[in-house]
Amino acid sequence: MVPKIHKDHQRFRQIIKGRIRDDLRKFLTRGELIGKEGKQLVSIPVRGVDLPHFRYGDNDDAGVGAGEGRPGQPLDADDEGTGPGGTEPGRHILEVDISLDELADILGEELQLPRIEPKGKHKITSEKDRYSGIRQAGPESLRHFKRTFRQALRRQIMTGTYDPAHPLVVPIRQDKRYRSWKTVLKPQSNAVIIYMMDVSGSMGDEQKELVRIEAFWIDTWLRRNYEGIESRYIVHDVRAYEVDKHTFYHVREDGGTKISSAFRAGKELIENHYNPHEWNIYLFHFSDGDNSSESDSRVCCEMLTEQLLPNINLFGYCQVASAYGSGNFINVLHEHLPDTDGMVTSRVNTRDDIYDSIKVFFDKGR
């Protein structure tokens, strides 16, 4: 039995998702959604959902308030506030919260991506504590101030020790209230994404922005398909390092490029931490396709076929256009490893290519 309102609610969500799907190409090129990953929800401005009415325009933004304040003083302390005018319903663009999972579903439907079949059925779980209640004993650090205070106030009024003229409220031990917690089991990652990026001089800011957006959507889609996921980041020029996410997108090096260094670092990472029998491993490499030497490119191909591809689900190579560089590496891959299972390549020259690039990467459902 579904309560009626849930039908209305489902219909509302359906309309929103439809609007997002219609505009998906546009959303796919936008950087604003990023930075919200890690949170469960992203808020997306959806156009034309709410019903329009004849209403007053912006010179309506005035009103009456109450409280202290000299003429000229702003009402709200923070800078972003737009005052009461901004919060009333009926604005034509509706900010809708949508979970990353739903977003991924929309992506999957629109791009007609097949569901990924995870290998192995390993479920690693971890324990996590959640604060969920109140109790009368506990460590001081978890004391609930307001509840304690209220309890003390009650007691003092009841026992007649409360003096309104000197409203001094002193909690005793019995008044104290503490937050309590419940332990919940959370499934842990069984997939890992290793991002590798060329940060040599030829990769500029615009190229990195493309990588960021592309990586965001890769992340979103893979997270939808696995219960938990880990991300690792490797940057390289002639040598490779593992770095954190922030560094990954912001570090800039000069000098040449040796792609094999990144492959080697990736391989070591897998060997040390991720047993291929337990983990679904994804390897993505972003580069402008400029490699220092032919011989290094050959080394790369050998490493791929012999050491990497047998152990991982997918190797994605994404080549972004840059003003410098030969952009030849993608051709080398095509030449040496034609029709290789588990390897996909794509070129992303502008933001508009991201849509197709994502589709190519996950078209095989690996």
Place this chain on the structure above:
Amino acid sequence: MSIGPVALELPRDLAEQAEIIADHARREGLDFYDTIFEMLDFDGMNQVAAYGGFPQRYPHWRFGMEYERLRKQHAYGLGKIYEMVINNDPCYAYLLNDNAPVDQKTVMAHVYAHCDFFKNNIWFSRTNRKMIDEMANHATRIRRHIDKHGLDAVERFLDVCLSLENLTDPHSVFMRRIAPEHGADQDESGIEHQVVRYPAKQYMDRYINPPEALAANRQKLTVEHDKPRRIIPMTPHRDVLLFLLKWAPLEDWQNDVLAMVREEAYYYAPQGQTKIMNEGWATYWHSTMMTRYILQADELITYAEHHAGTLAMGPGRLNPYKIGVELLRDIEDRWNRGRYGKDFDDCKDLEQRRRWGEDRKVPERVVGKESPGREKIFEVRKVCNDVTFIDGYLTPEFVERYRLFHYRYDPSTNRMVVVDRNFKKIKRQLLFSLTNHAQPFIYVVDGNYANRGELYLVHQHNGVDIDIRFSTETLKNVQHIWGRPVHLQALIDDEMMLFSFDGEQSKQQKINDALPKPVHAL
């Protein structure tokens, strides 16, 4: 099979309390319909709230959107709904099942005062008191339309109607008009005058103007004359929805849907017109009854905390509960002390005003209408809506006491800033934001504009422009119903503009002499 929210049985102790509180309320002079309390869990409360207080509404995504908003609001701790009450006979009110008993008692006291307000305030006098049944009927009718014409068609049409739901005239329910006669009277001689007659010598007249031709011509003119003159509307008309119902080329089911949307809009209108008064009145009585009769010692703190929370005012947000209850208390006190009438109003000496009636003995522990102040507030609750309430009873002293100020958007800083504490401006701004529920006034002035069957609407400008983008979108919906091109005349940045939509293209132009004039000017 789908279900509405499941009401839980009211526990016996609360049912007993409800009786006790009702007795107190009656003794204080409150007069209400039978009131039925139902318990809902948190989700049920949100469902009912999303449905505008009703257990049954027609299916529409807008309710789902509201439901999501409410659910989120609570999840983020931005307040929950404590009470809900429906203007209906009997009155239905909902209690949230996990509220503390003292909260439930407060809510019940609050609810009885709301019911009294619904029953006695004049602005509610024309509302349908069987609205629960009516809403359920609407739901059934719309479902039937959906079964017959498909969800998409009905939903699309509902969207269009709901987008126009504020184009009503809340005062029209109190007007009775006598339909004017069709056109101006012209007697037979007027017709005789119009019969075509060619100049001729008398002896030739029979041949040049044969009597049979004259008779035929006369006959035609008479028929023409008896036809009603098609000037629609006869006068500028604010109830645009009614106008569309009458004249737009709608199918039966569409007419039915539009009529339902209009009926619901009229049902809700008085609640929008009396927000401050209604909440003020209910708060006045829950606080009076709780503190005087109902509160137990051990409930005091919880009560005080929640009561204070209800009345809290943040900067830039006028809390209708707070303003309403304080203004009612102020009126009670003024009438007890004789601070009213021409002498008081004309007195400009602040000090003298402050001391006016200071030595009068104000009756204490009044029950019902025993004091002049109480008598006055009962009168106010009968005849006022928010506009007349603020207009008649807001005083400079009140504005000063509650530190009210006037604020405005400052484009240079992109923020709302305090402008000043000028009484007149504050009052004007308050009245503006309450008039017509802060919606623009839109009139139909011509249903056959330029003799092309086009619809001509006018925005009556009261100092604030309408929003162009929203208006263009809304105009499309008007056109969807009207079928022929539609126009909206509005003053934008001191220029008289005409917005038009012909079904395919939106157009806007400055109004000049070359454009045909509508039959009525506003």
